[in-house]
Amino acid sequence: MINRTNGRWAVSALATLLLLPALLVAQDVLPSWNNTAAKKAIVDFVAKVTDENSPDFVPVADRIATFDNDGTLWTEHPMYTQMAFAIDRVKALAPTHPEWKDQQPFKAVLDNDLQALSFTGQKGLVDLVLASHTDITTTDFEAVVKEWFATHRHPRFQQPYTQCTFKPMVELLEYLRANGFKTFIVSGGGIEFMRPITLGCYGIPSDQVVGSTTKTKFEMKEGGPVLMRLPEIDFIDDHDGKPVGINRFIGKRPIASFGNSGGDREMLEWTSAGEGLSLKMLVFHDDAKREYAYGPANGMPDTKFGNFPQDLMEEAEKKGWVVISMKDDWKQIFTFEK
């Protein structure tokens, strides 16, 4: 019960609690970011949309921020984490699929021939995911994903994949939430591959994860109802699929969005097209020493995962989208560094 004689202090404490986000801003926010233009763009944007006296003020209910995952929140090299999972799972399932020995893309996986695998292209990747992620209940699949994350490590960093998240981006997620934002993942990755780890990695609950999906089917079994994952694509959450996914799952236009490749272009354009102030940022991987360097924009190597083309760099410059240089803008990339 509130003690009446101490009511004044109770009110004072309540006021302090409500002011906490503002106090955090005044202190050293985003500690893993250098004091460069990228950090300034974030802090200035947040100050404007949270200031009730600013013409750019946005009510809490409309403070929606969307984040790509691979290459934006965690490492996507030497290959997408989900691809590493799919490869391991194809190997595990191979004894029950003797026909895979002579079928691409499975033959390439079983022969450990990553070059042949790359020749199977986008279709090969989709076939791999469909074959390795389906004909299983949603409950069992979740257990398989959790087990894989618990037992596998990134080949270069020798850390669990769940540790290969970018510390500055996790700080950014927390900073936005402390300022009343609701944070969402909007990724081309499979939604049921991400959901088991997003709360732990990013503080993002399963219902705030938008991603690619396969169809599922409700079936009544002996032991009760199950949802079976079917080998059929339901939705690809990439390129123009990102605004479609945002509309379907979130139902509001973001005022801030963050990506790292050509697949995020339409999400950033969709964010820009809203009324009022918005923030659009792209993570650029230019730090081969601490992480990876790839483009092909700005003469960086052209690689298979997370393509950042030169015309995206030009669109960013023209439209005032902020490009984050991992090398220059981030003081620290991983929690495990040093």
Place this chain on the structure above:
Amino acid sequence: MINRTNGRWAVSALATLLLLPALLVAQDVLPSWNNTAAKKAIVDFVAKVTDENSPDFVPVADRIATFDNDGTLWTEHPMYTQMAFAIDRVKALAPTHPEWKDQQPFKAVLDNDLQALSFTGQKGLVDLVLASHTDITTTDFEAVVKEWFATHRHPRFQQPYTQCTFKPMVELLEYLRANGFKTFIVSGGGIEFMRPITLGCYGIPSDQVVGSTTKTKFEMKEGGPVLMRLPEIDFIDDHDGKPVGINRFIGKRPIASFGNSGGDREMLEWTSAGEGLSLKMLVFHDDAKREYAYGPANGMPDTKFGNFPQDLMEEAEKKGWVVISMKDDWKQIFTFEK
């Protein structure tokens, strides 16, 4: 800043804030509910899953509650609210569709012939919704929906449709949220018809609304990108579609779910099949005086909207799903009463 000398009171006030949900329970919770078995089932369930010392304790992150909308949270007679909207919109669009004069289900709508309309069945309803909800951007459609809600009233109650929500269910939503639950709508209704009003009616933001959807397409126009609503069903969130929709949008199994018709059966079965304690409830419309009475369960009239069959009543009894009698369990149904 927390004043150090008053730190004790600050802590005391903080403790009071954290205890608020518990205090609310101790006072008269769910004031529009009579003190019958239905209310007791809710309060007992919430007490168990929120008590850390109970074997039935559920962490906050897993306190997911799902609610059907039509007939569960608001009135669905004399017809679904969305059908009233679709009829009005077909009439408004008719001048640009001269062919509708001779085509069902449009002819029935334009002739105000509800009986002929009912003969077009489920397909007629889908055709009506597709024709009246598409070939329009998502932004423009939202404006049309808002305008309609602002200018139309329920034919019997002569209140805005947004006032025809059930007060006891709105109290239940608030009570669950005060106890750490995240509340979701899982409705057969169109997701973009509900989203403009769910925050105001129920305190539920757009991203916590699961419903039926049409496909949308991202298009780059002169003035910027738009999402066009296409005349093509993407997903029907009813019957076995409800567990599918829950898995797709929420990614967790609910521990409490609430419905009112045969279309909610699979959602309640899916909720039941989880580990641990769960609460399943069905609103039964047996109050023709204050609202409507229909079944056909328990000898109530058999009507077109919100069918509650006898075998659902028997399944509920057998499985311990709680049937809410609007007549006996609810002290007050609408806020506007009296």
